[in-house]
Amino acid sequence: MAKIEKLQPEIINQIAAGEVVERPSHLVKELIENAVDAGATEISVEFDLGGRYVKISDNGFGISKEDLSLALAPHATSKIKTVHDIWNLNSFGFRGEALASIASVSKLSLVSRVKEAQEAYRIESDFGKISEVQSVGGEFGTTIVVKDLFENIPARLKFLKSDAAEHTQIKNVVKAMGLAHPEVCFRVRGQAKLLYFWEAVKDKKLRVQQVLEQDHLYQATGSYEDFHVEIYMSAPNNTVRTSKQMWFFVQNRWVQDRGMQAAVMDAYRNLLMHREYPIVACWLEAPLDEVDVNIHPTKSKIKFNQPSNSYRVVNRAVRAQLEKAPWLDEFLGNSAMSDGDAAVGSQPALNYEEPPNTIRSINSPQASLLVEDTEGAAYAFHDHSKSLQFKDSALDKIQYEQKNIIPANTQGQYEEPVVEKNQSSAHWGNLQVIGQADLTYIVTQSASSLVLVDQHAAHERVAFEKLMFAWKEGRIDVQQMLIPLTFQFDEEMVEALVTKIEDLKRLGIFMEQMGADTVAISAHPQLLKPKAIQWSLESLAKEVLDKGDGFSVEKMIGDLCATLACHSVIRAGKALSHAEMEDLLKQMDEFPLSSFCPHGRPVYVEYEFSKIEKNFGRIV
Numbered sequence: 001m002a003k004i005e006k007l008q009p010e011i012i013n014q015i016a017a018g019e020v021v022e023r024p025s026h027l028v029k030e031l032i033e034n035a036v037d038a039g040a041t042e043i044s045v046e047f048d049l050g051g052r053y054v055k056i057s058d059n060g061f062g063i064s065k066e067d068l069s070l071a072l073a074p075h076a077t078s079k080i081k082t083v084h085d086i087w088n089l090n091s092f093g094f095r096g097e098a099l100a101s102i103a104s105v106s107k108l109s110l111v112s113r114v115k116e117a118q119e120a121y122r123i124e125s126d127f128g129k130i131s132e133v134q135s136v137g138g139e140f141g142t143t144i145v146v147k148d149l150f151e152n153i154p155a156r157l158k159f160l161k162s163d164a165a166e167h168t169q170i171k172n173v174v175k176a177m178g179l180a181h182p183e184v185c186f187r188v189r190g191q192a193k194l195l196y197f198w199e200a201v202k203d204k205k206l207r208v209q210q211v212l213e214q215d216h217l218y219q220a221t222g223s224y225e226d227f228h229v230e231i232y233m234s235a236p237n238n239t240v241r242t243s244k245q246m247w248f249f250v251q252n253r254w255v256q257d258r259g260m261q262a263a264v265m266d267a268y269r270n271l272l273m274h275r276e277y278p279i280v281a282c283w284l285e286a287p288l289d290e291v292d293v294n295i296h297p298t299k300s301k302i303k304f305n306q307p308s309n310s311y312r313v314v315n316r317a318v319r320a321q322l323e324k325a326p327w328l329d330e331f332l333g334n335s336a337m338s339d340g341d342a343a344v345g346s347q348p349a350l351n352y353e354e355p356p357n358t359i360r361s362i363n364s365p366q367a368s369l370l371v372e373d374t375e376g377a378a379y380a381f382h383d384h385s386k387s388l389q390f391k392d393s394a395l396d397k398i399q400y401e402q403k404n405i406i407p408a409n410t411q412g413q414y415e416e417p418v419v420e421k422n423q424s425s426a427h428w429g430n431l432q433v434i435g436q437a438d439l440t441y442i443v444t445q446s447a448s449s450l451v452l453v454d455q456h457a458a459h460e461r462v463a464f465e466k467l468m469f470a471w472k473e474g475r476i477d478v479q480q481m482l483i484p485l486t487f488q489f490d491e492e493m494v495e496a497l498v499t500k501i502e503d504l505k506r507l508g509i510f511m512e513q514m515g516a517d518t519v520a521i522s523a524h525p526q527l528l529k530p531k532a533i534q535w536s537l538e539s540l541a542k543e544v545l546d547k548g549d550g551f552s553v554e555k556m557i558g559d560l561c562a563t564l565a566c567h568s569v570i571r572a573g574k575a576l577s578h579a580e581m582e583d584l585l586k587q588m589d590e591f592p593l594s595s596f597c598p599h600g601r602p603v604y605v606e607y608e609f610s611k612i613e614k615n616f617g618r619i620v
């Protein structure tokens with residue numbers, strides 16, 4: 001039997017290093033955070049050789065001669081004294097591990113000079129073998145050079161990606177650190193080239209512009225309980241194919257947090273296409289004791305005591321800003337969103353399959369959209385006159401009238417809901433309709449542009465928003481069943497559904513449990529056919545089982561409305577009268593997010609006259 005022995009300190013450090021600095025980019029983050037903790041206002045970063053060479057200098061308060069050897073010792077920190085301090089942190093470091101870990105897997109030199117000292121002092125590590133402290137010439141502050149990273153651990157070297165890939169990671173970290181600390185000036189050189197120079201700025205907005213190099217981001221702020229957010233976000237047509245352009249900071253700490261990411265994505269839901277991601281930088285300030293930072297070796301994850309609060313504050317702020325649709329002001333206000341051919345890339349013609357014998361009309365707000373259902377009986381898909389009549393669209397507040405509705409509350413009283421009208425009113429209604437092209441696009445013009453509106457996508461959005469509104473207000477036509485519909489599911493699914501009986505009522509679905517594996521539906525929204533009810537219940541049960549508390553009814557409602565909207569509206573290929581086209585545009589003004597169909601496709605493309613004039617050689 002092998003004898004149990006205590007590990008040598010070097011080995012302990014190397015194991016710790018494996019966790020703290022898996023990759024070169026991790027050590028860059030640790031060293032920058034140390035500099036920030038030291039009160040630096042200027043930090044310079046240099047890297048090369050896939051990050052196996054890194055040099056970081058700062059003008060912070062430095063490390064005294066006496067403390068130098070402790071700086072490289074494991075579990076030595078100046079930042080916390082008691083366990084309690086972890087809940088009250090005002091520094092990024094707290095473990096006293098980073099430098100010791102890095103020193104054990106590299107040739108490291110640390111030179112530092114505090115304000116009071118006449119000279120600087122240097123300490124070195126040769127893969128964990130620590131030198132004597134020597135006096136050297138040097139500026140105030142600290143410079144750390146890391147060379148030959150992981151040379152003593154071949155397994156870890158093999159694990160590294162290509163130099164280019166490691167450089168990309170380092171640049172990412174540097175950007176995150178830049179975003180986290182606008183008050184710090186950063187100079188970053190990679191492979192001897194100056195990559196970034198970000199002067200110190202007074203606010204996040206300016207730093208976002210420097211780092212993300214995006215001119216068209218919109219600011220959102222919000223609070224919920226004691227959680228506050230400041231967010232910079234792109235319009236839904238300014239997206240990227242990866243979630244890497246979503247940056248999250250909690251108490252200025254860069255974190256990967258799925259909850260916050262989901263909060264953003266859920267807010268953009270129905271505005272983005274599959275695999276599109278917005279560009280977002282989001283800062284959350286939470287009460288100190290609500291956040292546990294000590295749950296991950298690289299400190300890149302945190303744990304909220306109340307994850308629902310952080311979700312809510314982020315989700316609401318993003319949603320509120322999206323609903324204001326600030327990019328529309330630019331759209332019709334002469335300033336181009338891009339200098340490309342069109343503000344939004346051209347889309348292929350939409351070719352939606354539609355149920356046969358579909359009767360539709362959007363002649364007037366009173367018109368019903370009639371859809372032939374599969375059983376053969378026509379029913380009102382969406383009756384504007386009854387369920388969502390706009391009494392006076394010129395009013396700032398829109399009031400909705402509804403008789404044949406389910407009450408939102410259990411007392412059975414109707415509340416007269418009032419909703420803020422789209423603040424950016426009459427964008428679409430002000431467009432002058434020229435005609436219809438290819439029986440698909442409404443051709444219009446503004447003062448500065450030719451604007452093509454996709455009739456199907458536009459109407460789909462309008463129908464979607466109306467449905468969403470009705471649903472949110474608990475005002476949706478409900479069909480009472482004489483004989484309840486019954487559905488069978490797995491027992492665990494039924495259990496999950498039963499926990500959501502009240503939420504289902506908000507969806508207009510009145511459900512009771514009939515047996516261990518059976519539920520009965522006594523009333524459901526008129527629009528939902530039995531097949532769709534079954535599908536909805538099934539996906540709801542799955543969501544609840546998957547997500548537990550993270551489950552969101554809003555998302556469920558959004559999915560349902562998007563599906564319903566898509567199947568109910570005018571399609572490409574239908575001739576529209578001038579009045580019908582104008583009417584559709586006017587309806588679009590009643591909803592804030594009209595510039596995207598609920599599947600995220602753009603509703604319009606814009607061609608600026610100035611660009612057209614250039615193409616004709618009228619101006620050069």
Ligand SMILES: Nc1ncnc2c1ncn2[C@@H]1O[C@H](COP(=O)(O)OP(=O)(O)OP(=O)(O)O)[C@@H](O)[C@H]1O
Nearest residue numbers: 034038062071077078093094095096097098099142
């Ligand atoms: N750039 C710097 N300027 C001044 N002091 C520094 C600097 N870098 C490190 N130190 C000192 O060295 C100590 C050890 O640094 P190290 O990064 O290993 O641990 P930490 O920052 O305390 O905790 P963590 O392991 O969580 O980063 C710090 O507590 C700090 O006192």
Ligand SMILES: [Mg+2]
Nearest residue numbers: 030034093098
């Ligand atoms: Mg540290």
